[in-house]
Amino acid sequence: MSTPTTNVLVFSHRPEVRESIITAIGRRPAPDLGRLHYIEVGTVADVLSEVDAGHVDLVILDGEAQPTGGMGVSRQLKNEIRQCPPVVVAVRRKDDRWLATWSQADAVLVHPLDPLAAAETVAEVLRSRGNPVPA
Template identity: 80%
Template sequence: MSTQTTKILVFSHRPEVRETIVTAVGRRPAPDLGRVTYVEAGTVAEVLYEADQGGIDLAILDGEAQPTGGMGLSRQLKNEITDCPPIVVAVRRRDDRWLATWSQADAVIVHPLDPLAAAETVAEVLRSSAALPAVRG
């Protein structure tokens, strides 16, 4: 059992969407993972600041955020941030999952969020990213 704390960035321009994501994923998405702390961002500038600071283990981006959606932001981060953390995009329609491929997201969760599915998706992404050594420059 891990005692390490995982830092997750949650982005949406709507506080209630951020709250829904945090509640669905929970403080411990799986028994074999450490506890989770959240950093909430309501603007793209806040996301970019946090990404530049490093220390984010995973980002969950609202695909419906305005004026810049999480899918475009995911693609930007994946192309501009060295050692970009894994990204999960939250979409409103199951049919929009294909857009996550374009966005280079590591996984997708669909609203309304099922807490079991959301937590398991986040846990799977964290497990797969933990297998790769993180190098900070």
């Protein structure tokens, strides 16, 4: 029997930012959760397509993405997708956390990413969605 996986969409126009997010969180952020499968996208159109298709359990957005930042994308998803998956926004400065509140994000990561804090934040968000993937 295979272990269920959680599909995590990671959006940034910069591949190195996507890689740093994935590396910080890891493939299994907590022992009580299943493995994560990452879907990397570089455009807002790809974010919308994947979320609309229902393929995503968690969305992680780069708040500094260009030309459209993750905070605006988060707000759009939360306001337009009926059953929007949880959203985490990665910001560059602690002072930008208030913007993530405006964006209706479920959680915030701050660069430089601390692997322990990033994994725990993602694990908490996945647990709080009401149906954590069993180990």
